[in-house]
Amino acid sequence: MDFNSLIRGTLPTFAANISHDANSSAENGLPDGLLDTLSPLLGFQFNPLMRLLMILYNLTGNRLGIDPTYILTSVGVLWAANKLWAQLYSTFYSLAWQYFMANVEVSNSDDIYFHMMKWLAAQPKMVDSRSLTAETASRGAWEEEDESELMTSRVSADGSDVFLNFSHQEAKAPPRFTPAMGMHSFWFRGRYFKLQRKQEALFDPTAGAQGMPQFKDKEILVLSCFGRSPEPIKQLLQHAKEQYYLDHQAKTIVRRPSGQAMRRYGHRHSWQQVANRPVRPMQTVVLDDEQKIRILSDMNEYLHPATPRWYANRGIPLRRGYLFHGPPGTGKTSLSFALAGVFGLDIYVISLLDPTLTEEDLLGLFTSLPRRCVVLLEDIDTAGLKRVEDPASSSSSSSSDDDKNSEEGQDDTKDKKSPKKAKHHKSKKDWKVSDLARELKRAGGNGDSGEKKGISLSGLLNAIDGVASHEGRVLIMTTNKPQTLDEALIRPGRVDLQVAFTNATQQQARELFVRMYEPENTADAPPSSFSLSDHLSSPLPPLTPFSEAAPPTPFSLSSDRDGNMTDVSGATEVGDDEETSPFKFLSGTTTTTTTTTSPNKKPAPAPLNLTHTTHTTTKFPMEDESRQTLPATELLHIAAQFAAKIPGGQFSPAELQGFLLKRKKTPRRALEEVEVWVAGMLAQKAGKTRVLALAVQ
Ligand SMILES: Nc1ncnc2c1ncn2[C@@H]1O[C@H](COP(=O)(O)OP(=O)(O)OP(=O)(O)O)[C@@H](O)[C@H]1O
Numbered sequence: 143m144d145f146n147s148l149i150r151g152t153l154p155t156f157a158a159n160i161s162h163d164a165n166s167s168a169e170n171g172l173p174d175g176l177l178d179t180l181s182p183l184l185g186f187q188f189n190p191l192m193r194l195l196m197i198l199y200n201l202t203g204n205r206l207g208i209d210p211t212y213i214l215t216s217v218g219v220l221w222a223a224n225k226l227w228a229q230l231y232s233t234f235y236s237l238a239w240q241y242f243m244a245n246v247e248v249s250n251s252d253d254i255y256f257h258m259m260k261w262l263a264a265q266p267k268m269v270d271s272r273s274l275t276a277e278t279a280s281r282g283a284w285e286e287e288d289e290s291e292l293m294t295s296r297v298s299a300d301g302s303d304v305f306l307n308f309s310h311q312e313a314k315a316p317p318r319f320t321p322a323m324g325m326h327s328f329w330f331r332g333r334y335f336k337l338q339r340k341q342e343a344l345f346d347p348t349a350g351a352q353g354m355p356q357f358k359d360k361e362i363l364v365l366s367c368f369g370r371s372p373e374p375i376k377q378l379l380q381h382a383k384e385q386y387y388l389d390h391q392a393k394t395i396v397r398r399p400s401g402q403a404m405r406r407y408g409h410r411h412s413w414q415q416v417a418n419r420p421v422r423p424m425q426t427v428v429l430d431d432e433q434k435i436r437i438l439s440d441m442n443e444y445l446h447p448a449t450p451r452w453y454a455n456r457g458i459p460l461r462r463g464y465l466f467h468g469p470p471g472t473g474k475t476s477l478s479f480a481l482a483g484v485f486g487l488d489i490y491v492i493s494l495l496d497p498t499l500t501e502e503d504l505l506g507l508f509t510s511l512p513r514r515c516v517v518l519l520e521d522i523d524t525a526g527l528k529r530v531e532d533p534a535s536s537s538s539s540s541s542s543d544d545d546k547n548s549e550e551g552q553d554d555t556k557d558k559k560s561p562k563k564a565k566h567h568k569s570k571k572d573w574k575v576s577d578l579a580r581e582l583k584r585a586g587g588n589g590d591s592g593e594k595k596g597i598s599l600s601g602l603l604n605a606i607d608g609v610a611s612h613e614g615r616v617l618i619m620t621t622n623k624p625q626t627l628d629e630a631l632i633r634p635g636r637v638d639l640q641v642a643f644t645n646a647t648q649q650q651a652r653e654l655f656v657r658m659y660e661p662e663n664t665a666d667a668p669p670s671s672f673s674l675s676d677h678l679s680s681p682l683p684p685l686t687p688f689s690e691a692a693p694p695t696p697f698s699l700s701s702d703r704d705g706n707m708t709d710v711s712g713a714t715e716v717g718d719d720e721e722t723s724p725f726k727f728l729s730g731t732t733t734t735t736t737t738t739t740s741p742n743k744k745p746a747p748a749p750l751n752l753t754h755t756t757h758t759t760t761k762f763p764m765e766d767e768s769r770q771t772l773p774a775t776e777l778l779h780i781a782a783q784f785a786a787k788i789p790g791g792q793f794s795p796a797e798l799q800g801f802l803l804k805r806k807k808t809p810r811r812a813l814e815e816v817e818v819w820v821a822g823m824l825a826q827k828a829g830k831t832r833v834l835a836l837a838v839q
Contacts, residue, residue, distance in 0.1 A: 238368075239366065242368060242369070242370065243336075243366045243367065243368055243369070244366065244367055244369060244370060244371055244372035244373075244374075244375060245364055245365065245366045245372070245375075246364075246365045246366075246372055246375040246376070246379065247362055247363070247364050247365075248362065248363040248364075248365065248379070249360060249361070249362055250360060250361040250362070250363075251360070251411070254379055254382075254383065255361070255363060256386070257379070257382045257383045257385075257386040258363060258365075258379065258382045259320050259363075260382070260385070260386055261381070261382035261385050261386070262320055262321055262328075262337075263318050263319060263320050264385075265328060267328050267329070268319075268320075268321055268326070268328060271321060271326060273321070273322040273324055273326070274319045274320065274321065274322050275319070275320050275321070275322045275323075276317045276318070276319055277317060277318045277319075277320060278315075278317055278318070321337060321339055322339065323339050323340060323341060324338070324339065324340075325337070325338050326338075326339070330374075330378050330381075331374075331377070333367055333368075333374050334367065334368065335365060335366065335367050335374075335375070335378065336365070336366040336367070337363060337364070337365055337366075338363070338364040338366075339361065339362075339363055340361070340362050340364070341359055341360070341361050341362075342359070342360050342361075342362060343358070343359055343360075344358045344359075344360050365378065365379075392420060392421050393418045393419060393420055393421060394418075394419050394420075394421050394422070394479060394482050394483045394487075394488070394489055395415055395417070395418050395488040395489070396415070396416050396417040396418070396419060396488075396489050396491060397413040397414060397415050397416065397488060397489070397490045397491070398413070398414060398416045398490075398491050398492075398493075399412060399413060399414075399492060399496070399499065399503070399507055400412055400413060400414040401414075401498075402498050402503075405503055405506060405507070409510045412506055412507050412510040413490060413507070413510065416491075419479070421480075421483030421484075422476060422479045422480045422483050423480065423483070424438075424480045424481075424483075424484055425657075426476075426480070426657060427473050427476050427477050427480050428473065428646070428650045428653045428654055428657070428795055429473060429477060429641075429643070433641055433642075436639065436641075437464065437477075437481065437639060437641060438481070438484065440462070440638070440639055441462070441481060441485065441616060442485075444462045444616065445485060445514060445616075450613075450614070459607060459613060459635075460613040460614055461606075461607060461613055461614075461615065461617065461635075461636075462615075462616050462617070462638055463606070463616075463617040463618075463619065463635075463636050463637045463638055463639075464616070464617070464618045464619070464637065464638065464639045464640070464641060465618075465619050465620075465621065465624065465627075465632055465637040465639075465640045465641070466478065466618060466619070466620045466621075466640075466641045466643060467620070467621050467622070467623075467624035467640065467641075467642060467643065468622070468642055468643025468644055469622060469643070469644070469645055469794055470622055470794060470796070471794035471795060471796025471797060472643035472644060472645065472646075472794050472795055472796070473643055473795055473796075474620040474641075474643055475518070475520065475620060477641070477643075478516060478518050478618045478620070481516065481616075481618075482516045485514075485516075487514055487515050487516050487616070488512070488515050488516070489515070489516045489517075489518055490507075490511060490515055490516065490517045490518065490615075491518045491520065492504070492507060492517065492518070492519055493520065494519065494522065494596075494597050494602070495524065497596075499597065500597075501597055501598065501601030501602075501604070501605070504597060504601060504602065504605040505601075505604060505605045507605070508605045508606065508615075511614075511615050513614045514614055514615070514616075515614075515615050515616070516615070516616045516618060517615050517616070517617045517618065518618050518620070519617065519618070519619045519620070520620050521620060521621060521622065522619045522620070522621050522627065522631070523621040523622060523623040523624075523626050523627060599628055599630065599631065602631070603630060603631065603636070606636060607635070607636060617636075619631075619632075619637070624640075644791060645790075645791045645792060645793055645794050645795075646788070646790070646791075646793055646794065646795045646798055647790045647791065648785040648786065648788055648790045649785065650795065651784065651785040651788040651790075651793075651798055652781045652782055652784065652785035654795055654798050654799060654802065655780075655781040655784045655785065655798075655802065655809070655812070656777060656778065656781045658799070658802045658803075658806060658809075659772065659777055659781075659806075659809045660777070772809060777809065780809055780810065780813050783813055784812065784813050784816055787813075787816045787817055787820060788816070788820065789820065789824075792823075792824065792827075793820075793823065797823070801816070801819055
């Protein structure tokens with residue numbers, strides 16, 4: 143086909159140019175008939191793009207005087223060079239990667255992945271990268287935030303009251319940017335690192351609903367650096383981890399069992415972090431100092447690095463259990479959290495009431511605990527722990543040494559005494575189908591599925607100290623009704639120390655009052671080690687007479703190696719002497735000998751010498767206009783007056799705290815209103831009503 147004639151027919155305006163171009167093609171370096179030759183090959187007649195290219199081709203040749211062939215050739219050469227370079231680069235890179243680079247892979251199923259991503263998100267170079275993934279950064283309730291950043295407006299209801307408005311807080315919270323999928327590079331401590339973020343699909347035969355097989359996405363970070371040693375990468379990961387926990391130092395991480403599907407994977411998948419709360423200072427838990435000292439010392443000794451060997455040499459399982467019992471709202475949970483905070487341990491909370499929790503799960507949860515941690519089993523009396531009674535074997539179980547079996551034996555004995563219960567234990571030949579159905583229902587199954595629900599006592603005991611159970615943890619069980627607990631559950635070895643909590647005494651009421659209105663403690667991270675006096679409540683002067691300008695009464699407690707406490711008060715001066723106590727407290731994994739002040743220069747054998755120091759010169763900051771600020775002496779005075787109006791042992795610390803919280807800026811008002819509140823509360827308790835009159839709140 144003649145290209146020129148085609149152009150002339152279709153584009154008359156350009157025809158002249160084309161013919162001119164054709165004539166002058168030799169001048170411009172275009173070989174005659176080149177276009178004619180190329181046009182059928184390139185599908186020129188039908189492709190508008192090719193037409194456009196041809197027009198540009200001619201224009202370049204004619205107007206600019208540049209030979210288009212050169213341009214085409216140059217583009218081709220550049221393209222080929224680029225391809226060659228990419229090929230060479232990938233060959234050299236894969237060779238270098240294989241022989242001259244060290245690599246470490248991190249999977250998103252591991253905590254290190256999150257440490258690394260958080261660190262990467264904070265790197266300015268990474269944030270400026272062109273390839274990023276945006277994520278919604280969630281903030282915990284306890285994370286510090288700039289109030290003005292989140293509050294969009296203050297809405298005034300009637301011109302007097304001002305309410306905060308957080309309606310746009312989610313919109314104002316900036317997203318977090320992390321490196322997108324693909325290759326990235328960054329520098330750390332003068333070293334060049336490559337980072338590859340990739341995703342892989344894994345086939346999991348049991349992951350889906352009802353155990354249906356399905357594909358799961360798994361993310362992997364591959365960190366590489368030049369050199370044959372992975373040491374720099376290890377340092378980088380360690381650094382990222384440290385940075386991550388820097389933020390958590392003064393926090394207690396709370397974990398609960400993961401969902402049923404995740405629990406199946408076991409180990410670190412069994413638990414999920416549900417909260418990251420500020421450490422609860424031990425001083426904020428109002429409890430008898432002697433009880434505090436006993437439990438702190440016991441736990442400290444148990445957590446000591448030398449203890450496992452001591453236990454192993456004597457063949458004793460390395461476990462420690464505490465039972466906190468007392469009325470609701472008396473501080474059992476608070477003390478558990480404070481203890482976890484003191485020793486820098488994470489807290490693992492298990493609810494035995496969780497309907498999805500099977501005995502197998504419980505066993506798995508206990509076996510996947512970390513080396514040192516606090517396990518909290520709350521309100522075990524409400525968990526409905528029951529023995530699995532087997533009518534067929536009940537008569538033969540009484541002679542076993544095993545706790546559970548022997549307890550079952552005891553049950554039988556009890557049943558014999560109780561005619562009501564004994565009715566269930568008919569001899570086998572008297573059994574009817576209806577009896578069988580009733581027994582199946584009693585055992586927890588529906589009779590149709592035969593699946594047993596809930597945790598039985600033996601299931602819990604197995605998890606706590608069965609052969610597969612993890613050693614090294616501290617187990618804390620809390621209950622309101624210790625008398626209802628099975629003996630097997632609280633026998634020594636399972637419960638080593640019991641701590642009784644009671645309703646507030648007058649002294650404790652005063653302590654709560656002072657804590658509520660004392661100036662805020664803005665101290666940051668707790669020290670890595672501490673002396674016991676750091677955790678005891680500041681001593682208050684004697685309760686009566688409260689009108690006296692109470693002078694500070696320093697006192698100290700000493701304990702001997704057996705834990706016997708001796709009051710060594712009567713010291714003349716506080717802090718006149720310092721001596722190094724051989725008693726060490728641990729926080730996290732750091733151990734330091736601590737220095738405690740001792741007014742009595744006791745000889746070395748006593749491992750623990752403690753002195754309470756008083757705060758007599760407390761300064762109250764003017765934070766808020768509506769806040770009543772009181773000098774320290776007046777605060778103590780009002781606190782004593784307040785306590786005198788509280789009948790001892792009637793109200794839980796939680797109830798007192800609730801009353802004070804509603805007047806948290808106005809101690810004088812609290813004092814004025816406490817009598818009405820006490821009268822109302824007592825009436826309410828006597829009438830056993832749960833509803834409170836407004837005046838009483
Ligand atoms: N002894 C205490 N010292 C300081 N605060 C306390 C004390 N007891 C209770 N509180 C306060 O009361 C609230 C409830 O306390 P906590 O949950 O520790 O009680 P509990 O004994 O575990 O109650 P429950 O038996 O109902 O679980 C908390 O806010 C806590 O600060």
